[in-house]
Amino acid sequence: MSEAPQINSQSASPYSSNDAEVRAELSEIDASIRTSALFFTVSAIFWLLAGTVFALITAYKAHEPSFMGDSALSTFGRMRSAHLNAMALGWGNNIIFAVGLWIMARLCRSPIRHGGLLLIAGIFWNIGLTVGIVGIIMGDITSVEWLEIPHYATPLLALSYALIGVWGVMAFKFRKGEHVYVSQWYILAGLFWFPWLYIVAQIMIIWFPARGVVQSVTNWWFAHNVLGLWLTPMALATAYYLIPKVLGRPIYSYYLSVLGFWALAIFYNWAGVHHLIGGPIPVWLISAGIVASIMMVIPVIVVGLNHHMSVVGLHKEVWRSPTLRFVVFGAISYTLVSLIGSSMAVRSVNEITHFTHFTVGHAHHGVYAFFSMIMFGGVYYMMPRLLKREWPSAGLIKLHFWGSAIGISVMLFALHVIGWIQGVQMNDATIPFLEIVQNTIPWLKARTISGVFLTVAHIAFAVNFFWMLFAAGAVRAKQGPTLLDSAKEEGVA
Amino acid sequence: MKNLPLLFCGIFFALAFSFTGLILSSNIQLGSLTQTTEMQDENGNNMEGETLYPLTAPGLAQQGKQVYIEMGCIYCHTQQVRRAGFGADVERNWGPRASVARDYILQDRVLLGTMRTGPDLMHVGGRPLNKDWHHLHLYNPQITSPGSTMAPFAFLYETREIDGAPSANALKFPPNSEYSPEAGYEVVPTRRADALVEYMLSLKLDYSLPEAPIAE
Incomplete structure (x- = not known):
């Protein structure tokens, strides 16, 4: 069976490169990030499944309103928000931390340093998120779209996120080679943009609420940019x-x-x-x-x-x-x-x-x-x-x-x-x-x-x-x- | 792309630009809005002795807003009225005028919402719906609005045996309603239900503002 046509032998894919040295280098990089990448992927898949369950409940409730209607724990608003946060911050962020950072490490052509830091940050991210989603279901939901996680969980999220962002910039700093590929721009930019958006939104809406509808402007500046400046750049980088x-x-x-x-x-x-x-x-x-x-x-x-x-x-x-x-x-x-x-x-x-x-x-x-x-x-x-x-x-x-x-x-x-x-x-x-x-x-x-x-x-x-x-x-x-x-x-x- | 300082500057300024343009400048424009009287004198000063709007919500209504937040009502109900001619918000009697920035200045949490699975609630307290209606509607929307997809919030009510005389605040079910409790029992609102209804009744857009007068 022939593999994809080998039009360009410069590509370092194991499928398309015969260059043993390149493959050995990539293999070394993969080994250095394996533990954290696997941790993030496993977490992402668990959140994907949890988010799917919340989604099914929400979708069913939309036409059968009395389904699971005997408890405040399972109102439409809480199930919907649990779904959204499990998918966006659980599935989305974890899979970005897995795939995006792995691509970053490979493109920087250098085995990662401080993999332990990444892993610890990842563990805290998932703890913070679990606390946050349980908080939503228990009734501490903020009712601010895309920022439903209660205030006692968000500092942990922001902190662990910041550690991951710092890690990404460090990986970039210690890269080998001159050329910076387009995927690296997107990942670097996303890693930088997301904490800025998140921290500004938290401060101006939850911690020190801005006056009136300035909150709403901040809310939609944030929420749309989660898609535009975080999920989108990461997906484009991957593609x-x-x-x-x-x-x-x-x-x-x-x-x-x-x-x-x-x-x-x-x-x-x-x-x-x-x-x-x-x-x-x-x-x-x-x-x-x-x-x-x-x-x-x-x-x-x-x-x-x-x-x-x-x-x-x-x-x-x-x-x-x-x-x-x-x-x-x-x-x-x-x-x-x-x-x-x-x-x-x-x-x-x-x-x-x-x-x-x-x-x-x-x-x-x-x-x-x-x-x-x-x-x-x-x-x-x-x-x-x-x-x-x-x-x-x-x-x-x-x-x-x-x-x-x-x-x-x-x-x-x-x-x-x-x-x-x-x-x-x-x-x-x-x-x-x-x-x-x-x-x-x-x-x-x-x-x-x-x-x-x-x-x-x-x-x-x-x-x-x-x-x-x-x-x-x-x-x-x-x-x-x-x-x-x-x-x-x-x-x- | 090899010029990294340029890449970093670009990444930084791209977001700094919209942060300044959208967030900081709207804060400059709207952050110092204050309450006003319905009309102002020719110098833009408030009329002496007249009520200042928007009104501060009473304490129980504030608690009700907290219930509204906790239950996630915002995911099906907006609190914003679009101007006449843009959508049919005014024609549907969701408010006598468009809501404007000043209407929200006293709110620590602004609940504009983005979804109208149910109707807008900006002016629900100004509609001809009384406390009894709201309680029945929350207890089970099918009683007042058959075919609604709103979930029942019966868990905010307590069904109990009538001890002596029926309670004054017991829900007043329509005659022969299939949702009424068994004979000898009554349904009474918990404090949270009372607060939520009080909040509903406090939501009113029945005042003019200098920049948003109610058309006669």
Whole structure:
């Protein structure tokens, strides 16, 4: 069986490089970060499963309100917030600390130092988050969107995060070689941006509340930037790393990647105010947010073009590689979700979509179809290199892919359609409110069904992962990487 | 990219730019807003002897707001009214005017919200819904709003045997309601339910501000 075509022998992928020295170097780096990367991946998968349970409860409650309705512990608001924080800070941050930092270490071409620091910070991060989510469920929820974790858990989160950020900058400082790859810019920037956003938001909203709606402006500056300046750069960094690695040819254009990075850095962080269109804040603030949201079309098109041109002609390889199947799904979603997001910032569109399920659908489009899919791809690439084993089951990978792909597609379709209907009907005062509520129910049921697909996908992922972790995949290493083509064509692959 | 100082500067200033532009400047513009009278004199001073708005919420309502926060009501209810002509907020009687920044200056936690699974509550205390209605609605929304997807908050109420005369604050179920307690029993609000209803009743946008007069 032939591997991906070796167009560029400079690539240091074990799959595409014959250079024993490069491989030995990477192997040494992988060994140095193995413990912490495994810890973060295991944590991420536990949070993914916990977040999935909270999601199912939330989705079901949306159309069966009395379900688990006998206790304050399981109100819709608390379950939804537990879901959001488990996914964003549990799954999202842990998987970034796993995959993102691993990529950083590899690109810095130097075995990591102070791996123990990273591990300790990671343990505290997860303790802080557990305390925070238990706090949410117990009723200490702040009811500030994306910042629901109660005040007694956040300092621990901020501190452990800061340690991880410092570690990332240190890894960068001790790098070897002159060239800094585009993934490193994104990761470095994300590591720097996130604590700034988080600490400012905590101070201005929770600890020393700013006056009135200044809190809301800060809230949406923060919350939108969690996506824009944290999850997005990390997912793009991962895609920029994996696409050339797996395909064995360099990224299409260096200049496009520079343009894409700086346009994102400059425009994205102004965009969050579009969550307050029509709200009680000065119009100039909203206009600034709208302009930035529209300008985001530039980095999105640029990055989309760059990724597309990098994989063009190699679609078969993309489809066969577990990593790229997920990454390319995510990259395509990035283009789509961002263009939809830009148009949602237009006042006449926002007048309809604001306050509806459309926005909920959009959030999942970004965080799941884009960010999470790319990170799944990252895990599929990283684990064999960390463990020197292969994924035990191609079938489970396929189940994961199709469960995720179908599940998220059904969810996005349902929420976008009903969100739009809901928005149009709410803007017509002659339609009674309860009638609109009734109209949403069948679509919310469809969302619950989509959640079942996603649950199956996540269980398949977790089973395959732990199966591999506990050595069952050792045999597979002798047969070569686990790929997804049919056995007929490729042998066991 | 080899010029690292430039990379760092770029990363720093990109966020510093929006932090200054959005956060600091909105704080400069809005951070010193104070209460005013409904109308001001030609110099922009408050009218002497008139009530200052927005009003400070009474203590029980403040506690009710805490219940609202703890229950996560914000995830289905907004507290902001968009101007007439942008959406149908005013036509739906969610408020007689758009809410503006000054309406929120006394709140330690601003609960604008982003989702209207249920209706906006900025002016719910100004709608023709009394305390009894609110209690029944919280106890089980199906009593007052059949088909609603709001969850029942029955755990904020206590069902107990009537001891002597029925309590004055017992819920007044409509006749033959399938949700009424068994004969000899009554449903009474806990203090938290009382506080939450008091909070609902305190939410009113029935006053003008100089920058946001209520159209006659």
